[in-house]
Amino acid sequence: MKSFIHKDFLLQTDAAKELYHGHAKNQPIIDYHCHLDPAHIANDRKFDNLGQIWLEGDHYKWRAMRTNGVDERYCTGKDTGDWEKFEKWAETVPYTMRNPLYHWTHLELKTAFGVEELLSPKTARKIYDICTEKLRTPEFSARGLMRRYKVEVVCTTDDPIDTLEHHIALREEGFEIKVLPTWRPDKAMAVEKPAEYRAYIEKLSQISGITILKFNDLIEALRKRHDFFASVGCKLSDHGIEEFYAEPYTAAEIEQIFNKVYGGTELTGEEIVKFKSAMLYEGAVMDWEKGWTQQFHYGAIRNNNTRLFKKLGPDTGFDSIGDFNVAKSMSRFFDQLDRSDKLTKTILYNLNPKDNDMLATMIGNFQDGSIAGKMQFGSGWWFLDQKTGMEAQMNSLSNMGLLSRFVGMLTDSRSFLSYPRHEYFRRILCNLIGNDVENGLLPRSEMEFLGQMVEDISYHNAKKFFNF
């Protein structure tokens, strides 16, 4: 019997097969946004077993398990063993059919371990043992897995107060895969809780060596860290925001707001928005000065379940798609930067698919011919990182922009087993274009150009765009 994940998985036409096997398949991976722990790469972490590498920290799987009626101790429990957790995951897998987890699970089993059997309670023990044995060999360490998937560059996600010691060690050691930091200053903007904010600012002050007493000191300290990140090879920033902030403010207002929150007083909603507007703008200017790419992941509502947030903390599977209206503030934000000629390369990721067409047209407002695809509509993110979501994003981008200039896929993952998501994306991309060729919507005589286009979206566009 043909295995479920076979060589033409997701490729429905001959043109799609030709594009994938002839062009996309062998391209290296540039994973320009992820949440891997750089320490795991620096120490070349070995994994104990398949349960550990799969279920440790994976809130997508926990969410599916809870939905399937699995008790919390098999998701995040501290006293439950890796096998017990894995067994519950294996019981859940058949019930994930039509959720992307079903495809990801079997793609990972096939591409990492050569396992073609479907995961279920019947096969759980056998698959666990085969994969665990492999995971204990050097080829399956953190670095081994990166090499296996032909990874060329990864960009991690780092706080301005991070020492970047692991990035530095990797560079000094001459590790052949580039592991670069990404500037993510979310905490420098998180003024909602004055005490936590002050504690953060004190740490920033300490690591930057700049005494922070007023807003300008804060900007100076951040700039110093920004320079340091650049010296370690950083080329991107990233912001996790609910909405876009582009309210008018004066320097005096921001000064006052900073003093108020630093002094321990809670800010009003209006003050918070003004402060975040100033911070986003100042950060965007720093990125422009260095020729970095700024990324914005917006539109999530987080920690919706208070009871379980208190028990388990953030990023444990209790976030969802928000319904913010951002077009006006987003337009104001980019226009403000463009008017002073300080708008750097940008990638926008929406979480609500209602924004797909809005984003695909918004980026067109600020394309200025200085570089192909300067403004990017990022690949389907989080809840949209699945076949339908990726197709919808690429269709909007095709209809209202240039798909050919798209910088393509990123894992946004915490796991070393997530690299097959690039393969998943490439198959979906080739299938989309292949279907058009088959239906006469794209000329078959241009297969060579389409092949190049697929290679570009899989690899070359990102390579040129980011200047690694």
Ligand SMILES: [Zn+2]
């Ligand atoms: Zn991310």
